[in-house]
Amino acid sequence: MAESTGSTWSIATVVTARRGQNGLHWSDVFSYIYLLFGVLLMFGPVIWLVMSSFKTPAGLIEFPPTFLPLGQIEVEVEGYDKPLLLFDVAMEDGSTKQLAQVRRIGIVSQMVDPENPAEIFKVPIDQRTKVREFRLATENYINPLERFNFLGFLKNSVIVTVIATLVTLLINSMAAYGLSIYEFRGRNAIMLFVIGTLMIPITVILVPVYLVVTQLGMINSLWAVILPGAATPTGVFLLRQYMLTIPKDLIEAARMDNASEWVIYSKVVVPLAMPAIAVLAIFSIMWRWNEFLWPLIVLNRSEVYTLQVGLNAFQGELDVQWHYILAMTVVTLIPVVVVFAFLQKFITTGIASSGMK
Amino acid sequence: MTEIKLKQVRKSYGTVKVLHGIDLTVGAGEFCVFVGPSGCGKSTLLRIIAGLDDVSSGTIEIDGETVNNVSASSRGLAMVFQSYALYPHMSVYKNMAFGLENSKMPKPEIDRRVREAAELLQITDYLDRRPKALSGGQRQRVAIGRAIVREPKAFLLDEPLSNLDAELRVTMRKELAALHAKIGDTMIYVTHDQTEAMTLADKIVVLQSGRIEQTGAPLDIYNNPQNVFVAGFIGSPRMNLIEATANQGAEGWTLTAPNMSVPIPNVDCLTDGAHCTFGIRPEHVSIATEGSGHTKAQVAFAEQLGGETYLYCDVEGSPQITVHQPGQLPIVKGQTLALNFALENMHLFDAYGQVIVNQVTR
Numbered sequence: 025m026a027e028s029t030g031s032t033w034s035i036a037t038v039v040t041a042r043r044g045q046n047g048l049h050w051s052d053v054f055s056y057i058y059l060l061f062g063v064l065l066m067f068g069p070v071i072w073l074v075m076s077s078f079k080t081p082a083g084l085i086e087f088p089p090t091f092l093p094l095g096q097i098e099v100e101v102e103g104y105d106k107p108l109l110l111f112d113v114a115m116e117d118g119s120t121k122q123l124a125q126v127r128r129i130g131i132v133s134q135m136v137d138p139e140n141p142a143e144i145f146k147v148p149i150d151q152r153t154k155v156r157e158f159r160l161a162t163e164n165y166i167n168p169l170e171r172f173n174f175l176g177f178l179k180n181s182v183i184v185t186v187i188a189t190l191v192t193l194l195i196n197s198m199a200a201y202g203l204s205i206y207e208f209r210g211r212n213a214i215m216l217f218v219i220g221t222l223m224i225p226i227t228v229i230l231v232p233v234y235l236v237v238t239q240l241g242m243i244n245s246l247w248a249v250i251l252p253g254a255a256t257p258t259g260v261f262l263l264r265q266y267m268l269t270i271p272k273d274l275i276e277a278a279r280m281d282n283a284s285e286w287v288i289y290s291k292v293v294v295p296l297a298m299p300a301i302a303v304l305a306i307f308s309i310m311w312r313w314n315e316f317l318w319p320l321i322v323l324n325r326s327e328v329y330t331l332q333v334g335l336n337a338f339q340g341e342l343d344v345q346w347h348y349i350l351a352m353t354v355v356t357l358i359p360v361v362v363v364f365a366f367l368q369k370f371i372t373t374g375i376a377s378s379g380m381k
Numbered sequence: 382m383t384e385i386k387l388k389q390v391r392k393s394y395g396t397v398k399v400l401h402g403i404d405l406t407v408g409a410g411e412f413c414v415f416v417g418p419s420g421c422g423k424s425t426l427l428r429i430i431a432g433l434d435d436v437s438s439g440t441i442e443i444d445g446e447t448v449n450n451v452s453a454s455s456r457g458l459a460m461v462f463q464s465y466a467l468y469p470h471m472s473v474y475k476n477m478a479f480g481l482e483n484s485k486m487p488k489p490e491i492d493r494r495v496r497e498a499a500e501l502l503q504i505t506d507y508l509d510r511r512p513k514a515l516s517g518g519q520r521q522r523v524a525i526g527r528a529i530v531r532e533p534k535a536f537l538l539d540e541p542l543s544n545l546d547a548e549l550r551v552t553m554r555k556e557l558a559a560l561h562a563k564i565g566d567t568m569i570y571v572t573h574d575q576t577e578a579m580t581l582a583d584k585i586v587v588l589q590s591g592r593i594e595q596t597g598a599p600l601d602i603y604n605n606p607q608n609v610f611v612a613g614f615i616g617s618p619r620m621n622l623i624e625a626t627a628n629q630g631a632e633g634w635t636l637t638a639p640n641m642s643v644p645i646p647n648v649d650c651l652t653d654g655a656h657c658t659f660g661i662r663p664e665h666v667s668i669a670t671e672g673s674g675h676t677k678a679q680v681a682f683a684e685q686l687g688g689e690t691y692l693y694c695d696v697e698g699s700p701q702i703t704v705h706q707p708g709q710l711p712i713v714k715g716q717t718l719a720l721n722f723a724l725e726n727m728h729l730f731d732a733y734g735q736v737i738v739n740q741v742t743r
Binding site: 273274278282287292 | 431433452453454455458459460462463464466467468469470479480483484527531
């Protein structure tokens with residue numbers, strides 16, 4: 025089967041693959057129903073989020089909810105300052121007419137004909153239906169990005185994520201190198217100690233770390249977010265376990281080849297540990313991008329807010345601006361989705377080899 | 382040309398002693414083979430010479446200079462690993478150039494050396510390939526090439542042929558011998574395969590349980606084993622070793638074992654009734670005419686190889702005797718044979734396994 029090599033399979037062949045030679049086998053039907061269910065389960069909420077992010081505040085609280093972002097058509101009517109909402113009204117004589125609502129009193133709304141604004145109709149509210157059109161409320165995106173400095177938040181988040189990931193990779197791989205390549209007394213004890221720190225929840229060390237960060241004068245700078253989390257026990261553990269699988273002969277061959285420790289680390293071990301490093305990079309990007317509690321504590325000025333903290337600003341005590349939150353949630357999702365799309369092969373191997381996500 | 386000298390080298394891991402005082406001189410330009418069963422400490426000894434392991438006590442000298450505290454990279458030796466240990470993420474060229482780059486050699490010189498070594502080993506066509514895309518034999522050559530380019534003081538080879546199939550092993554063995562003849566450097570070679578040891582070595586060092594059992598030229602060791610272990614280890618198929626009792630009779634000395642009686646000429650340091658072991662190589666056992674011979678044996682198994690024949694014969698109460706005869710013999714399984722031992726090639730060992738004589742001549 026020459027076609028069965030991965031490279032010659034197009035997406036179309038995979039998506040339409042079936043077992044039955046002529047027509048559909050029952051297992052094909054079953055498989056596709058199951059797969060569709062899975063897709064709905066996984067992507068339903070995400071698609072709903074994206075759709076909702078384009079709805080107006082009124083559209084969001086509408087019941088029953090609509091799937092598509094629909095906006096009610098508003099018309100300018102002579103004699104009224106504000107634009108009025110347009111409805112289809114079933115008239116008493118059985119005809120249907122488009123009327124604009126002036127105001128609503130209880131279960132009766134007062135309506136006018138936009139063509140003929142002088143006459144006022146009194147219509148029971150169950151006799152009218154909204155006239156709607158497909159409309160994307162792009163202001164949900166534009167306003168926060170322009171008015172609330174969301175681009176600034178985005179920039180901060182990118183800086184934090186990139187620098188923190190680089191620092192994490194560097195120091196974690198160095199620690200892992202030391203704990204895997206060298207053999208010394210107490211090596212396992214140190215490793216156990218490192219793993220042991222996994223059991224301490226962040227809430228326990230929040231106050232002490234905050235005090236340290238304050239003493240170092242890093243409050244309200246991005247370093248306060250980048251540095252405390254740079255050394256992760258998970259990262260050290262993941263890389264160390266991987267480096268243990270690198271044949272000892274290679275390290276010894278490099279020693280015989282006159283290589284310094286730095287050269288062995290940078291030219292032999294790190295290139296060979298790339299799969300594990302890629303996994304850690306992906307994890308680190310996702311952790312840092314989604315980090316919320318710690319940045320919320322150490323970043324108090326809006327110039328240094330990261331996206332997640334910025335999002336929180338839309339959530340007032342009395343008023344939650346859902347339309348902005350939803351729109352900006354979509355924005356924050358994009359980088360993670362991109363990382364996932366391009367590096368999913370590494371993610372799956374990473375989860376398989378480390379048992380975490 | 383480098384001479385390597387070991388003086389009272391001992392090594393222990395915790396309480397486990399691996400080497401018990403090794404004294405050895407590997408002469409300049411010599412091809413020295415460490416041979417012994419697994420776990421005899423031969424690889425440890427090589428790693429100690431390389432500087433990858435520390436000694437517990439004793440000294441290592443390279444060209445008269447003690448190198449105990451010199452790191453592996455500064456000893457100027459090159460090692461070929463059993464697993465080849467090629468860097469999988471580098472091309473063949475990079476693999477060979479890596480050591481030279483680390484010693485900050487100018488690029489044109491690196492290029493010249495790598496291409497020269499590649500030429501010598503016929504791997505020029507593969508210089509851009511990754512090790513993954515090479516066959517076992519080619520990887521082996523690259524590993525040797527990586528050692529050659531460094532122009533080391535000596536080569537250390539740790540079972541370099543053990544991962545190859547039988548046919549390739551024979552080919553590579555010949556190439557290694559040719560290579561040594563060409564470059565003439567000191568080489569130390571570790572193997573558990575006594576055939577490799579016999580064919581390659583200028584000097585064989587037989588090791589067992591962390592001790593040197595015997596050192597010498599291949600044929601010297603083959604012809605004059607100093608103890609039962611060396612006698613049994615060197616030679617394939619192995620020497621027939623039979624435990625016997627020496628008895629002094631009216632007509633002289635006789636070695637007796639169950640269903641076996643070998644009259645021998647007078648040998649010094651043999652006492653009446655002493656336990657001893659005599660050894661006779663398969664090619665020195667001949668088939669005698671019925672009624673004569675030193676023993677009677679039943680053929681348990683016959684291997685006809687065309688050019689030669691191996692017979693495995695059972696003697697009741699004694700170990701199985703291997704017979705090696707040239708040509709094709711009309712002998713079948715179950716046949717009873719009278720066997721004669723060539724006394725001029727018989728080895729006699731005392732109760733402690735040490736040699737008494739290597740030729741029991743009349």
